[in-house]
Amino acid sequence: MAEQILKVKDLSKTYMQGKIPVNAVRNVTFTVNQGELIAIMGPSGSGKSTLMALIGCLEKPTHGKILIKDVEVTAVSDRELPRIRREMIGFVFQHYNLLPSLSALGNVELAMRFAGINKKERLKKAEYLLQRLGLGERLHHRPNELSGGEQQRVSIARAIANNPSIILADEPTGEVDSVTRDKIVNIFEELRLHGQTIIIVTHDPEVAKHCDRVIRIKDGTLSHE
Amino acid sequence: MIDLIIKNATQRKVRTILTICGIALGIFALVVMGAMSENFGQTFEKSMSLTSDKIRVFAQSGIFGSGLSEKKVSDVRHVAGVEDAYGVFVTLFDEDQFGMSGKQVLGVPPRKSRNVLEPVELKAGRFLTAGDTYGVVVGKNIAGEYGLDVGNTLELNKKKFTVVGILEYTGSIFDSYAIIPLDTAQKVYNANNSITYIFVQPAPGVDAELLARRIELSVKGVNTISPNELKEQASESLLIFSVVTISSAILAAIIGGLSVMNTMLMSVAERTREFGILKAMGAENKDIILLTLGEAALLGAIGGILGIITGSTATYVLNTWLASKGMVLFIITDRLLIIAMLFAIFIGMVSGTYPAYRAAKMSPMEALRHG
Numbered sequence: 001m002a003e004q005i006l007k008v009k010d011l012s013k014t015y016m017q018g019k020i021p022v023n024a025v026r027n028v029t030f031t032v033n034q035g036e037l038i039a040i041m042g043p044s045g046s047g048k049s050t051l052m053a054l055i056g057c058l059e060k061p062t063h064g065k066i067l068i069k070d071v072e073v074t075a076v077s078d079r080e081l082p083r084i085r086r087e088m089i090g091f092v093f094q095h096y097n098l099l100p101s102l103s104a105l106g107n108v109e110l111a112m113r114f115a116g117i118n119k120k121e122r123l124k125k126a127e128y129l130l131q132r133l134g135l136g137e138r139l140h141h142r143p144n145e146l147s148g149g150e151q152q153r154v155s156i157a158r159a160i161a162n163n164p165s166i167i168l169a170d171e172p173t174g175e176v177d178s179v180t181r182d183k184i185v186n187i188f189e190e191l192r193l194h195g196q197t198i199i200i201v202t203h204d205p206e207v208a209k210h211c212d213r214v215i216r217i218k219d220g221t222l223s224h225e
Numbered sequence: 226m227i228d229l230i231i232k233n234a235t236q237r238k239v240r241t242i243l244t245i246c247g248i249a250l251g252i253f254a255l256v257v258m259g260a261m262s263e264n265f266g267q268t269f270e271k272s273m274s275l276t277s278d279k280i281r282v283f284a285q286s287g288i289f290g291s292g293l294s295e296k297k298v299s300d301v302r303h304v305a306g307v308e309d310a311y312g313v314f315v316t317l318f319d320e321d322q323f324g325m326s327g328k329q330v331l332g333v334p335p336r337k338s339r340n341v342l343e344p345v346e347l348k349a350g351r352f353l354t355a356g357d358t359y360g361v362v363v364g365k366n367i368a369g370e371y372g373l374d375v376g377n378t379l380e381l382n383k384k385k386f387t388v389v390g391i392l393e394y395t396g397s398i399f400d401s402y403a404i405i406p407l408d409t410a411q412k413v414y415n416a417n418n419s420i421t422y423i424f425v426q427p428a429p430g431v432d433a434e435l436l437a438r439r440i441e442l443s444v445k446g447v448n449t450i451s452p453n454e455l456k457e458q459a460s461e462s463l464l465i466f467s468v469v470t471i472s473s474a475i476l477a478a479i480i481g482g483l484s485v486m487n488t489m490l491m492s493v494a495e496r497t498r499e500f501g502i503l504k505a506m507g508a509e510n511k512d513i514i515l516l517t518l519g520e521a522a523l524l525g526a527i528g529g530i531l532g533i534i535t536g537s538t539a540t541y542v543l544n545t546w547l548a549s550k551g552m553v554l555f556i557i558t559d560r561l562l563i564i565a566m567l568f569a570i571f572i573g574m575v576s577g578t579y580p581a582y583r584a585a586k587m588s589p590m591e592a593l594r595h596g
Contacts, residue, residue: 058590086507097502101232114507
């Protein structure tokens with residue numbers, strides 16, 4: 001049986017909107033196995049992105065636990081969180097979120113820089129990853145010189161650069177056409193074949209079709225798996 | 226990290242250039258003012274070292290004061306421990322009423338001219354002698370300004386004087402002296418036998434400070450300025466001058482620093498999302514602080530280098546121009562350049578601290594939602 005790489009237990013997040021508490025995520029519990037490709041689906045405002053931010057250690061829950069590879073990341077101090085994000089999580093964002101001043105190579109290499117990898121090794125790996133994702137000719141192009149699909153591929157290369165335990169992709173195909181969407185989904189499928197765990201937040205049923213499982217969320221709670 | 230800092234700074238070129246200009250202007254002011262202060266300081270130090278063992282006796286002001294005369298000179302000369310004493314008449318160059326150039330005419334007994342000027346040596350010619358009614362010994366600056374050589378003529382208060390000697394360059398107030406016989410000075414400047422102060426040479430082995438006190442007790446109606454007092458008085462004036470010049474320059478540099486803070490705050494606000502991305506990638510607060518502070522320090526350093534280059538050039542040009550008038554107004558010292566450079570970086574970093582703190586304390590999720 002595959003290892004349970006992610007355990008979410010009774011997770012809740014309450015925001016204060018002015019003086020009114022908003023329960024963005026309520027008592028969510030689920031697990032994800034190593035090498036699974038999971039889709040989280042739900043209407044706008046259902047709490048999908050908050051759930052992703054909690055799993056990605058970008059926010060702290062009000063209640064509950066998250067364990068990644070049996071490390072309780074919700075109990076880790078603020079000082080330790082950057083290390084957890086570096087070593088365990090790879091983010092892919094809807095708007096790509098590449099640094100505009102850096103080339104494709106620079107953006108991928110930057111992710112490894114915070115992990116303390118030496119420059120030669122960083123550049124070598126960044127180049128290899130970009131070539132693998134079909135961007136060998138685009139290494140030195142800046143984000144504004146790349147198409148949406150190319151930018152998203154750079155951001156995937158960046159996400160996998162540090163060999164994370166989990167890739168969290170927030171609407172990764174939200175801004176691209178259907179052909180590019182299929183290419184991106186293919187990349188995720190290929191990564192899964194290599195044992196990579198991937199969680200995709202998506203609105204798109206076509207993307208969900210390729211996933212092993214769909215987790216549906218509504219009003220902050222899981223409707224059914 | 227430095228490559229990232231440079232890339233960030235060069236992304237918004239116009240703003241970066243304007244900020245650098247702000248700092249450069251401040252450091253320019255610091256270098257120019259500082260060079261002026263350094264020059265006064267050095268001239269002062271040299272002047273002090275050349276007059277260290279002499280006592281000056283002035284007339285006491287107030288109701289008991291009665292001016293200085295030859296009688297007082299004789300009284301002072303008879304105080305135990307005094308080797309020699311003689312009256313000196315001092316006035317400003319006539320065309321220089323405000324004394325800005327520091328040029329002075331010194332009337333001294335001709336045969337004592339060597340003692341008054343001691344230990345300064347002659348570069349050419351000789352000191353004054355008894356027969357020199359209209360002879361003059363000039364300092365290096367005056368010789369330079371008027372293009373004088375031994376045998377040339379120098380006009381003082383519409384009277385022609387023949388240059389008999391030129392002093393070696395000392396970098397002190399001696400360079401700006403024109404020394405003429407006391408009698409002639411009193412006559413040419415209509416000074417009615419008036420004496421500005423009495424110059425006292427202590428006998429060998431006599432403590433100048435103690436002798437100064439003894440003169441005040443022995444001779445009525447006089448005040449003395451001992452070498453130490455002279456040094457204190459001059460130090461005070463020098464300190465006030467330095468405080469005024471340096472503080473105005475520091476003010477200019479702080480204004481430059483505010484422009485760095487403004488730029489960095491704008492830059493941090495614009496790059497909020499970028500900081501969110503960096504944090505999502507695992508950047509630590511120290512990385513974010515390093516990026517922001519590093520950029521501020523870089524702007525400070527480039528501004529500092531520019532300020533130092535322009536400031537040094539300006540003082541060089543001004544010095545070259547002033548040299549034709551026999552003046553040196555600026556001295557650029559290593560110490561000044563190091564202080565200016567460190568100050569530029571310091572100002573940049575201090576101004577970058579608050580923006581860096583703002584950038585570091587952002588929650589990564591909030592930063593990512595931004596813009």
